[in-house]
Amino acid sequence: MLFPENREQVEAIVAKAREEGKALVPLSSGAPHLHGASVNPQAETICFSRMDAIMKIDRRNRYARVEAGVTFERLIPALAEAGMRLNAPFLPRASKSVVASMLEREAVVVPKYQYDYTDPLLNVEVVCGSGELFRTGSAAGPGPIEELKADMCLPWGPGSIDFLRFFTGAQGTMGLVTWATLKTEILPSLSNLYFIPADMAEPLVTLANGLLLNRVVDDCVILNRVNFAAAFADSAQEESDLAVKIPEWVMLCRICGFERYPEERIAVYEEMLLDACAKAGLSALRELPDCDGLAGKVNTMLGDCDRRETYWKLRRGGEREIDFLAPPSKTPALVDILCGLEGKCGGDLGITIQPQVQGRAYRLEANVFFDGSAPELPEQVLADILPELHGNGAFFDRPYGAMARLVYRDPVSTEALRKLKAIYDPDGILNPGKLCFTGR
């Protein structure tokens, strides 16, 4: 495993790999690596854990620039100290690389801040597979980065191409990202958390759609009973205890106030929230019944990563998951398909539904929690369900492993992606065999 400390070393590693015909796979996060994108037996691993500088936090212009090895556990408090927050995934692993998460277009918890699927990733510096260095958007220039006066926060370009998009979802097959600029938001000075319980997911999906159309809520995530208990309990016993107290589905949402008149802001949007809930026949509760103290804990955890010794998804020992995007209209039917796995998948079935891009889409994640001893059944069950999900409108935008065979069926677009790969990684040294790119 190679541990570069700076961009120059990354460039040298790529140059040497090209010269010697060796393959490389980037790794930025601590274990475990659940999706397997950074695991490649054909390749030498280039680990970015030593490139872990928080290069800049700019409160006035609301962005941060971090190296690829910076983890959520480091960045979140650093931003909080500056009065800001990151629009992060729901309870991510503490050791997860922020840049890797953003490059993979992971779902974020505050959909109103997400204008695009690439948000909050703004810009990257990348050593391409060709060995050339490139910076996207307003980080491109003019001139060397040391002299550039721009804040390097604009994500588009340079010029007529949205280069950033070529590196997102790429699983390190196009280039090795050394740093990224991330959009950050003002840390709320006040917030109200609401639990909206339901027997089924559908009314919550519809409610979230309407609330986000009008930018009423800040954080917003929908969890089934299993995932709610797994996420917010600190032990297996607590998880079991909590699971019997909570409803089948819960939407968590927050309304935040900022520096100017936070109480008034919350009052304005709380009125809209309560009105929408009343129309939908739902209730927005400040506490779940029989769950004293839970609200405070959830409120804290929503804005943080999972700092517990065992990551919430791995408390049982084993976990397998799939995730995909869907438009709001197709989400309830897809949830029903996932719920059909209950009792058949070799473990407990958790489901998380996260509204994205201001509520115009949802990312659905199904997790099977098992004791870790027999992964074959959950793996098989999740693999078998993919065609049915696909046939009902699921979009597997981040295909890992065998899922790639299902999604890369369109010959024209697949060939177009291979053209891109040939341009950015002409020798095929970066993470060969992933996505629709065959080995060298």
Place this chain on the structure above:
Amino acid sequence: MRIAEHIYREFAAVVGERYISDKEYILAGDRAKTPEYPMEYHSADIIVLPASTQEVVEIVKLCNKHKLSFIPFMTGALPYAYPNRDGTVIIHLKRMNRILEIDETDRYTVIEAGVRHIQLYPELRKRGLCYPPAAVGPGGSVLANMTSTDGSNHVQHGFSRANRYLLGAEVVTPEGEVLRVGSLQGDAGWFCPDGPGPSLRGIIKGYSGTHGQFGVITKIAVGLSAANGPAEIRSEGISPNHKVYMDHPYSRAYVFNYPHIQNVCDAMLALGEAEVCSTVQKYFYLPLTLMMTNSANEFWEKWEGGYKDTMNMPLVIHIAARTQKEFEYEEKILFEVAAETGGERLPPELENWWNEHMDYFMLVNRLQSVLRLGGGWMPNKIGADSVQHMCDVAEAMGEYIHEYTDTGKIFNAPESYQIIPMEYGHFAHIEVLFMWDRCKPGVMKGVGEFRARSRQEDIDRHFHSETPGSLMPATMDLGPLYSNYHLWLQRLKQSFDPNNVSNPMM
């Protein structure tokens, strides 16, 4: 040069005789209308009007077969829409003008290339939805706005640029294949622009548009957001003496004038942090005065009679709230920020112009007024980065623009630039709109000098205030300054357009 008869017949067989022409008087209508731009213009050899994606496919394949260039064309607002060499086919997309779908639940609309803002925007507004249209007027093509212009707009403070609203896309590649981008690629509909895996959406549009250099974009999905305010807009009078009202108790425009651009910057950032107001914009006072008047004489009277001084640094605000409480909350913060940052509210007779011309916040329909002063105009810089950086760019311009405004080389309006924040102050773009009298002998020399100076100043100061564009000769000079992006652009072009037929500019 005119194409051979048998080739003409092949194109005619695709679109039908009625929808093809090589007649001089037809082609003349689609020649460049901006001779002041220093480009070489040619007439197209033929113009064809396809009615479907399949017809576009066949046209593109014929162009490849006969080594003809092609340019997808709709409204021709930019000079890149016109042939720069002989042997060019204009593919005019105005017959492909159907709104294919409006999905209110999933909040997107699917349109063909020929759909115009005036066709789409009112339909959406009736449903309480909208998208951010560029300030190109009601006749502009929505698809061209989303894919081929820079996509800036007057409501991007709350909305963002058009880039964020371009979802799935169908593209006829330069070789004549149908490329489906985003969730379309995964047979999952139009809702998502990215994936699976790396996003091909990157070749559709960057900061600027590709101007047809990567094929013909035939259909797109546009993401929709809530349109606060009334579903239908009331208008009175006949253009240019018309007024457009937004009859809604929680909709109101405000204008504050500022002493300095850095005060404006502070106000923009404060309003963004508080996430209030749907429009926040430092507007340019020269086009504004032109829009506020109905003749050149009236312009001069007003301009010299005080408008120039009264609103040289105007911050235009629109609050479009949904409830009385929200309106009061936003207005309270607006007034507080204005007071803190030194904003002075314009007198009612000036501010009310905005409330009587609310089309400005939807589809601007008075843009033609800006051509009244002799017709020469050009947007300059058109870059973007943080709000602070754009305001620094504007401030620095004061160090050299007077050499051109004070000497009559360009119109004497040194603060005639606009800065519009995006995404509640996360970014902003700048546009300097300068004007000159086209009838004045030798005027283009001074115009050229100002453009060159403006660019060089920004390069020397390492300001990201002017982004290079699509693949053209100037790109070769600028590319090395911008991460060698010209090399990547060339490689992409060679790979996706091996015959160099899709609006080649090199």
